Amino acid sequence: MTSDSYSKANDEYGFLAENLRHYENLFFANLTAFLTVNAGLLGLVFARQSPPSPSMLYWVRWVGIFLVVVFGTACETYLRRGYRLASRAIKLEETELHYKQYQLISPPNIPKVGGWLWRALFALVAIFWYVTPLTLSMQGGETLKTTLNSSESVTSTNMK
Secondary structure, X not given: OOHHHHHHHHHHHHHHHHHHHHHHHXXXXXXXXXXXXXXXXXXXXXXXXXXXXXXXXXXXHHHHHHHHHXXXXXXXXXXXXXXXXXXXXXXXXXXXHOOOHHHHHOOOOOOOOHXXXXXXXXXXXXXXXXXXXXXXXXXXXXXXXXXXXXXXXXXXXXXX
16 A cells, blocks of 8 residues: 555545544434423423413424424434444555554444434334323323322421
């Protein structure tokens, strides 16, 4: 291998490493925003003094599911791009650079379960947003009223 081809491979490898860090940071920033937005929606449903109206439950459910689809698609995109960049970096390591950095991090014989775990998380959150508002509206908010009344009675007895 000539010095020029080694230099090009090394430059490409640096570019790949930089982009991998970029997509990993985007993935976790996206995940943080997703969790924050979901916490806000949970606050709309459960942190109220009165039970939420059926129309509010309807909109919260569909907004929650929409957010799962949007954030889940973005995270899936970041994961796939990261896998593609990592596989190219591994190929450069094996053929031209004789490094072992990415080969040791993600060996080819070990399945990549991280993607399935993130997909399962997004699927569970989507199921949660579908089921929880539906359950609350079917019960007429009785569970929420009972919880609020019991917490108010505990607070009032503690203050006496």
